[in-house]
Amino acid sequence: MLIYNTQTRRKEEFRPIEKGKVRMYVCGPTVYDEIHIGNARTFLCFDVVRRYLTYRGYSVTFAQNLTDVDDKIINRANEQGRAAREVSEQYADAFIKQMHRFGILDPDIRPRATREIAAMQEMIQGLIDQKHAYAVPFGDVYFSVRSDPHYGILSGRNVDELMSGARIEKNEQKKDPLDFALWKATKPGEPSWPSPWGDGRPGWHTECVAMIHRYLGVPIDIHGGGQDLIFPHHENETAQCMCNWHTPLANVWMHTGMLTIDGEKMSKSLGNFYTLKEVLDKYPADALRLLMLQTHYRSPLDFSFERLSGAIGTLERLKSCVKNLKWAAKNAPQDGGLSDHDRALTKAVKEAQASFTAQMDDDFNTAGGLAAIFGLVTAGNTYLSEAGSDTSTAAALRAADALVELSCVLGIDLSSKDPEGLPSELIDLAKRYTDFDGDDPVEAAQALIETRQNARKAKQWDTADAIRDGIAGLGLVIEDTQAGARLRKKA
Ligand code: AMP
Ligand code: ZN
Secondary structure (H helix, E strand, C coil), rough: EEECCCCCCEECCCCCCCEEEEEEEECCCCCCCCCCCCHHHHHHHHHHHHHHHHHHHCCEECCCCECCCHHHHHHHHHHHHHHHHHHHHHHHHHHHHHHHHHCCCCECCCCHHHHHHHHHHHHHHHHCCCCEECCCCCCCCCCCCCCCCCCHHHCCHHHHHHHHCCCCCCCCCCCCCCCEEEEEEECCCCCCCCCCCCCEEEEHHHHHHHHHHHHCCEEECEEEEEEEHHHHHHHHHHHHHHHHHCCCCEEEEECCCEEEEEEEEECCCCCCCEEEHHHHHHHHCCCCCCCCCCCCCCCCCEEHHHHHHHHHCCCCHHHHHHHHHHHHHHCCCCCCCHHHHHHHHHHHHHHHHHHHHHHHECCCCCHHHHHHHHHHHHHHHHHHHHHCEEEEEEEHHHHHHHHHHHHHHCCCCCCCCHHHHHHHHHHHHHHHHHHHCCCCCCCHHHHHHHHHHHHHHHHCCCHHHHHHHHHHHHCCCEEECCCEEEECCCC
8 A cells, every 4th residue: 555655755655563553643623713624625535544544454543633722712712702711612512513514533532732731741841851942931942943953854844944034023032943832831811731831831733742642652653634734833743752752753644735715725814715514504515525535635626616516416426326226136036147237247346346445555546436436336327227127136236335335435425224215104204203392292103113113023124224214314213222112302
């Protein structure tokens, strides 16, 4: 498997530190507002990296932080006359909610900066003890960039180049314009923690390194973020790790290209953004995923609503092929053997699986992976239109399953059962139950539960599941309790 490593500027064969295991980390958001779809692109790309590594048999441990103390949060809180903590908690919740809607899997570990202060202070003290950092009288602590002979290794910049343009702000007491803050002395009204250098809060570049060391151990296999984080954020992260623990922070550095609008980077400061929430309020999450994954993760991606509409159509093609194949499987003649059409389709399945893996093995080429999926859609549609009654259950089902499985590696969920698959009288019963206002329509609930139980008794598990899922699609859950099954509205 090849992965492009920002540090070496080439694709390298991926070799995890520990056989079969991958430890990865992706810098999380600063929680001061809803994230925009540019941020979402970066998180999506790493969600797919993680899903694909898992698909390839690795056991992946994935950590992502929440930056919940920062100038942006403090400014937002001051503007709104609220506590910084209230603001950061609101947007941390909002972030997690939108990630779920976007189909992004939760990290295994989600540390928050404000809960990791001790680990950060310990690292800062280590850097001071080793003369890589110094405290100034006001209580700031700075990292001494020139004390690190490797500084610039990740971004390929050298210290002298960086000197031009660097300057010391009036309120700063650092010794060298290149130095960056590890600890910031508190200002009135800001959140702060006691420290050996005075009350203050951690600098942004310090957070991730301390958390990575604490939760994953250094070095890790993969560290990721958007390309705008390569310098200075990731350069500063690896410098601290190198100086404190004498090991690089990560073996492979992966960076995603920027999402742009009319060729310009989407950013809060330019005002040219759409929040993930507003887009997901109007469009299917999987269409946005599909649109984003049609471009390689390292390339820039120009977003437009026309392209998103196009992706909705593409998603529909994929979904209806799966549905039609399942239908063909259900209605295949019972005693039919394998026809030439079946054999051709089975061959197309194998080719699509092999091509998908080959593309994804080449630095997560999701566009190539999607092309493999759509190659199978074309073969599936040909089969459906040409095979007539010459179909077999096994061939059609295998093709449908392959489409579902490969799409799932990209986080596109085609497995959900269609609530319309529920017989209409059951839908009517469920609606009577959801719409009730006042007396519990006991009969409706009982009828639903009984229909499911009869299916189970008859060992018609698919039907029983379809009833449960169909009902869930209408906002109801069947709970199996000791006293029997019960129906209730979802919270
Ligand atoms: P921030 O909260 O600004 O640190 O951003 C969170 C993540 O989103 C970081 O990994 C950034 O590199 C990434 N990011 C920010 N803007 C964009 C963009 N326009 N396109 C892709 N990724 C972005
Ligand atoms: Zn970071």
